[in-house]
Amino acid sequence: MLHISNLGCHKGDRLLFSDVSFELKPGEWLHLQGDNGSGKTSLLRLVSGLAAHSIGHITWNGPPPDAEPTPPSRADMRAHVVYMGHQLALKDDLSAFENLQTHAQINAQTIDDSQAMDALAQLGLRGREHLAVKVLSQGQKRRAALARLLVSPAPLWLLDEPFVALDTKACDRLTHLINQHIDRGGMVLLTSHQAVTFTGQGHAYRLAA
Amino acid sequence: MSGFTAVVKRDVTLAMRRKTEVITAIFFFVVVAALFPLGIGPEMTTLRLVAPGILWVGALLASMLSLGRLFAADYADGTLEQMALAPTGLTVLVAAKVVAHWLLSGLPLVVLAPVLGMQFNLPADALWILTLSLLIGTPVLSLIGAIGAALTLGVRGGDVLIALLVLPLYVPTLIFGAGAVQAEISGLGASAHLSILMAMALIAAVLSPWASAAALRLALES
Numbered sequence: 131m132l133h134i135s136n137l138g139c140h141k142g143d144r145l146l147f148s149d150v151s152f153e154l155k156p157g158e159w160l161h162l163q164g165d166n167g168s169g170k171t172s173l174l175r176l177v178s179g180l181a182a183h184s185i186g187h188i189t190w191n192g193p194p195p196d197a198e199p200t201p202p203s204r205a206d207m208r209a210h211v212v213y214m215g216h217q218l219a220l221k222d223d224l225s226a227f228e229n230l231q232t233h234a235q236i237n238a239q240t241i242d243d244s245q246a247m248d249a250l251a252q253l254g255l256r257g258r259e260h261l262a263v264k265v266l267s268q269g270q271k272r273r274a275a276l277a278r279l280l281v282s283p284a285p286l287w288l289l290d291e292p293f294v295a296l297d298t299k300a301c302d303r304l305t306h307l308i309n310q311h312i313d314r315g316g317m318v319l320l321t322s323h324q325a326v327t328f329t330g331q332g333h334a335y336r337l338a339a
Numbered sequence: 340m341s342g343f344t345a346v347v348k349r350d351v352t353l354a355m356r357r358k359t360e361v362i363t364a365i366f367f368f369v370v371v372a373a374l375f376p377l378g379i380g381p382e383m384t385t386l387r388l389v390a391p392g393i394l395w396v397g398a399l400l401a402s403m404l405s406l407g408r409l410f411a412a413d414y415a416d417g418t419l420e421q422m423a424l425a426p427t428g429l430t431v432l433v434a435a436k437v438v439a440h441w442l443l444s445g446l447p448l449v450v451l452a453p454v455l456g457m458q459f460n461l462p463a464d465a466l467w468i469l470t471l472s473l474l475i476g477t478p479v480l481s482l483i484g485a486i487g488a489a490l491t492l493g494v495r496g497g498d499v500l501i502a503l504l505v506l507p508l509y510v511p512t513l514i515f516g517a518g519a520v521q522a523e524i525s526g527l528g529a530s531a532h533l534s535i536l537m538a539m540a541l542i543a544a545v546l547s548p549w550a551s552a553a554a555l556r557l558a559l560e561s
Contacts, residue, residue: 180420181560208426217417221349223356235345236432237425 131155131191132177132210132286132317138185139172146172147337148185156285157330159308159318164337170321171216173337174288177319178213179204212282214289218275222264226250226274229263234281241281249280252307254300268295276304279311287311289320342427343435350439360405364444365451368401372455383460390459391469391520398448398473399509402480405444406505407498409436409488410555423559433555434548437478437485445477461524468523468533475536476516482540482547483508489554493561512539 131153138148146169154160162170175181177188182204190210220229227246234241250259253273263271272295279287287308293301305328308318312330320326354361375393376386413419413436422432452473453466461469487505491497519532 178424180423208424211424213420213424215417215420217415217420219417219421221353221416221418223353224349228352232345232349233421236342236422236427238342238427 132319133189133191134177134187135189136186137173137176137183137188139169139176139183140185141169141172150186150335150337152335154286154317154319155331156315156317157312159312159320159328159330159332161326161332161334162319162321162337163334164321168337170337171290174213174215174290174319174321177207178211178288179207180213207286210284211286211288212279212284214275214279214287214292216290218271220263220271220275223262225260225262226255226266226270226277227259229274230277230281233278237282239281239283245281246277249277250274252280252303253277254303269297269300272296273300276307279307285315286317286319289318289322291321291323293322293324293326342425343431346422346432346435347439347442350436351442354439354443360408361443361447364401364404365447367404368397368448368451369455371397371400373458376458386459387461387524390456390461391465391517391524394452394456394459394469395473395476395513395517395520398452398477399480399513401448402444402477403484403502403505403509405440406484406488406501407491409440409485410492411488411497414492414558419555420559423556429552429555430548433485433489433552437481437548437551440485441478441481445473445481448477449473461520465520465523468529469520472516472519472529472533472536475533475540476512479512479536479540479543480509482543483512485547485551486554489551489558492555492558512536515539 133153135151137150139146150173152160162173164170172181176183188207190207219233224232227250230246230249231241234246247259250256253276255270255273255277258266258270263274266274276292292304296304305326309329312318312328318328372394375389379385379389410419413422423429425432449470453470456466456469484505487501490504491500494500515532515536519529519536522532523529
């Protein structure tokens with residue numbers, strides 16, 4: 131369970147957002163909304179642990195043991211999250227298959243070839259698994275990156291604008307995959323400018339500037 | 340396969356698919372080392388005198404050529420973010436990247452050095468010590484260079500800045516590396532120089548991945 135209380139974020143001298151509090155239980159999703167520049171991506175980066183937070187708490191399993199303000203820290207969520215940012219983290223000269231295998235190995239997961247092929251096929255890349263990523267289209271690249279979600283055991287998916295560049299068929303596939311994940315007791319925290327609905331408990335959270 | 344070997348394998352595979360970067364560094368070393376005898380003239384004793392310094396400076400600059408791209412590509416395409424989130428730990432993965440950098444731009448220099456050394460009329464013993472000193476010294480260059488590359492990540496004009504940051508730190512390696520060959524030529528024996536070089540390699544191996552990872556985290560935070 132992800133627990134966020136009184137989280138705030140500064141960019142330079144500017145306060146991006148403050149007093150953000152919410153909980154995400156297994157089988158729940160949360161759609162993060164807000165204007166451009168309201169701090170959606172920053173919030174996801176704080177939760178993932180890529181950036182350190184100075185205000186508030188991010189904890190996994192339960193509220194913070196003490197309510198005292200802690201010094202700047204980095205949430206250690208590495209074992210719990212899989213993060214899909216704006217950058218796809220694909221190597222142009224490797225194939226989608228090789229990219230997926232390398233990513234899994236770096237994350238200390240052991241996946242066999244059929245698992246990797248299956249994940250890519252589920253995202254509609256059948257037949258293109260062994261093409262260098264540089265010859266794929268934007269949408270296909272994003273699908274290749276999204277295949278990571280399927281091989282990751284992490285319960286919490288952090289998705290930053292996952293529907294960008296995807297065609298309607300791929301959007302449906304992704305929605306289906308997110309539903310499956312939620313049904314299995316996973317959690318999804320995503321930003322999107324489109325209206326989204328998934329199965330299970332979910333709500334929208336608006337970041338006020 | 341562990342995260343460490345996965346990163347080494349990935350970086351080597353990528354370099355093999357885009358060979359120009361590796362070949363540039365090797366060719367640079369060969370050309371620089373080949374130009375000096377042409378410029379200085381065929382005086383055997385002079386050549387033997389300047390050989391250790393020239394070969395070492397050549398190796399040092401060649402190894403520095405590819406430093407700018409050590410983390411830049413991973414930073415630009417988001418791979419670095421994913422590496423920072425991996426349970427293996429960024430420090431271990433950075434160490435793997437340094438190993439890959441050495442395999443691609445350090446090891447070829449070690450292999451080529453004795454061949455180039457022959458142009459300078461170096462005796463067989465000195466050629467052997469030159470190779471050995473580069474074998475111990477080039478990893479130090481990659482390790483120190485990684486810190487510079489990490490600190491200048493995302494900075495405009497970073498390539499020039501790397502040179503300014505890293506070259507002064509290369510000085511001790513250069514002194515003891517080239518010094519080992521000179522000591523061997525003058526009959527003093529190279530073991531003292533090589534021991535100090537080895538000590539530098541061990542210290543750098545412990546501190547550099549940690550320092551580089553810390554610098555990379557700072558770059559990722561902004």
